[in-house]
C-alpha cells in the first residue's frame with residue numbers, strides 16, 4: 080500500500096508551507112514531519128515528500144542524505160545520542176559509551192534487536208559544561224558516568240518515542 | 248577599575264523558575280524595550296548598536312552595527328535570521344540562553360527586525376535541540392497570543408508587523424556557517440556559498456539578510472534600554488558588553504558564566520570555576536571552541552576579550568614549522584581567537600595527541616565535501632592524528648600533519664577548512680615534543696584517571712555530503 084500522510088500531518092504540512100515563500104524551503108520541516116509519521120525515511124516516504132511539495136525526488140533524496148538526523152533505515156523507539164566530543168571525552172564519555180554498548184549489547188550506530196534503542200555516537204550536544212552528556216528526544220542526561228547508565232536507560236524506556244508516533 | 252562581575256544582561260533569568268513563560272518574563276521586564284524602540288527611527292537604532300561596540304557572538308566577532316549597515320538602503324524585502332545552530336565543540340551558551348529566556352530572544356528579534364525593515368524573521372535551531380525547540384515554539388505561541396508578533400502596530404516609521412518562524416535543522420555542523428545555514432533554510436543541502444556577495448546584500452531567497460547569533464540578538468534590548476554608550480563602557484577596548492564563557496573540561500565548577508569582557512583566563516579558571524580538580528596544573532586551554540588554536544599553561548593572563556586573544560604578544564604565535572610563523576596577513580601572526588566562548592580546560596595528565604585526533608575526526612566528519620583541500624585534507628588529518636594517538640605513528644607524521652593543515656588553510660570556500668587547520672597547527676606548535684614522541688610509538692602516560700582514554704571506535708565516517 081502506498082504511504083500517505085495522516086490528516087494531522089497534512090494539517091501540519093499546510094501550516095508549515097505557509098511559513099515560507101516557496102515550497103522547497105519547507106523541505107526540511109516536512110522531512111521531520113514524515114520521520115515523525117513513519118519513524119524513518121524510506122524511499123517511499125521520500126517520494127511522498129517530493130510529491131507533496133512538488134519537488135524533484137532527486138532533490139529530496141539529496142537533502143535527506145545530507146543531514147545526520149534523517150534516518151534512512153528503521154531506528155529504535157528511542158535514539159540515544161551520546162556525545163564523545165572533547166569536553167565530554169575529557170570527562171570520561173568513552174567509558175560511558177562503552178558501558179552503554181555493553182548494556183545494550185550493540186555497538187554505536189546499531190539498533191537493539193527488540194527495536195527499543197538506537198545508539199549514536201554524537202558530536203558536541205551543547206551541554207559541555209555538564210559533560211558527559213547524552214540526549215534522548217527532549218531529555219538531557221547530564222554528568223552521565225557509567226554508574227548512572229542503568230538508571231538512564233530505565234528512564235528512557237518510559238519516554239515517548241524519539242520520532243513521533245511511529246505509524247508503521 | 249575592576250569590572251563588576253555581577254552585571255548580567257543575557258543570563259539574568261538563569262535559574263528563575265518558569266522564566267520561559269511569558270507571564271514570568273513580563274513581570275521581569277520582557278518586551279518593555281520594544282515600545283522604546285518603536286518610538287525611535289530605525290536608523291537611530293542601528294546607530295545605537297554601532298555605538299555599543301556589540302560584536303557578533305557566533306564566532307567571528309564582527310561588529311553588529313556595521314554589519315546591519317551593509318543592508319542596501321531602500322531594500323524592499325529584508326530577512327533577519329537568528330543563528331541558533333550552536334554546534335562548535337565546547338560551546339553550550341545559546342542552548343541555555345534559549346532555554347532560560349526565549350522571550351528575551353524574541354524581544355531582541357522584534358527590535359532588530361524593526362531596525363532592519365524585516366517583516367518575517369527565522370530562527371534556525373539545531374535539530375538535536377528538541378527540548379529547546381519546544382520551549383521556543385511555546386514562547387512564540389505566547390508572543391503571538393499577546394500580540395507582540397503577527398499584529399500590526401504603529402511605530403515612528405509607520406505600521407509594522409513581524410512574523411517569526413522556528414526552523415529546525417537536521418544534524419550538520421556546517422549549517423552554523425551563515426551561507427550554509429541559508430541554503431539549509433531554503434530547503435537544500437547545507438553547502439556554503441561563495442562570498443561575495445555577502446548575505447547582507449544577497450542572502451535568504453536572494454534578498455538582503457542579516458544572520459546573527461542568539462546571544463548577539465539577546466543583547467539588543469539592553470542596548471536600547473540603557474544606550475549604546477553604556478554598553479560600550481561596560482566592555483573593553485573595541486568590544487562592548489559582557490562576555491559569556493562556556494567553561495568545560497577539567498574544572499571544579501564548570502558552567503556557563505556571564506563575566507566582564509576583560510576578565511583574564513586565569514581569573515575565570517581559578518576564581519570563578521574553582522580551579523582544576525586535584526589541584527593539578529593546567530596543560531592546555533581551548534579558548535573559543537575547538538576551531539581555535541589552544542593556549543598553554545603559561546598563557547593564562549590574557550583578557551578574554553576579542554582583540555586581546557588575537558593580538559596579545561604574550562600568546563605564542565602559531566607556526567607552520569618551528570621558527571616559521573603562520574600569518575593571517577603580512578605581519579599579522581595567528582595567535583588565537585575568542586570564537587564562540589567555548590573554553591575547554593585540560594589538566595596536566597591530558598593526552599594532547601588524542602584530544603587533537605578527536606577534534607580532527609570531528610572536522611573530517613563535518614566537512615561538507617565541496618572543496619578538495621577541506622574534504623581530503625580533514626580526512627588525512629583525522630587518519631594521521633589517530634594513528635599517532637594510537638601509538639602507530641610513523642616518522643615524519645608530525646610534519647605531515649602540519650603540511651596538510653597548511654595546505655588547507657586559506658584555500659577553501661568557507662572557514663571550516665581553517666577551523667580544522669588552525670588548531671592542528673596550534674597543537675603541534677605548543678606540544679611538538681608529544682607529537683614527535685608518538686611518532687616513535689611512545690604511549691601516553693596517563694595519570695591515575697585515564698582522562699582521555701579511548702578513541703573513536705566507530706570507523707571514520709564519510710562526509711555527509713558524500714562527494
Ligand SMILES: Cc1cc2nc3c(=O)[nH]c(=O)nc-3n(C[C@H](O)[C@H](O)[C@H](O)COP(=O)(O)O)c2cc1C
Nearest residue numbers: 303304305330332333334423424425459460463662
Ligand atoms: C563552520 C562554521 C560554523 C559556525 N557555526 C556557528 C554556530 O553554530 N552558531 C553561530 O551563531 N555562528 C556560527 N558560525 C558563524 C556564522 O557563520 C556567522 O558568522 C554568525 O552566525 C554571525 O552572527 P554574529 O555576527 O551575531 O556572530 C559558524 C561559522 C563557521 C565557519
Ligand code: SF4
Nearest residue numbers: 615617618621659661
Ligand atoms: S571548506 Fe569544507 S565545509 Fe567549507 S565549503 Fe569547503 S568542503 Fe565544505
Ligand code: FES
Nearest residue numbers: 162167204206207
Ligand atoms: S562536548 Fe559533549 S556536549 Fe559539548
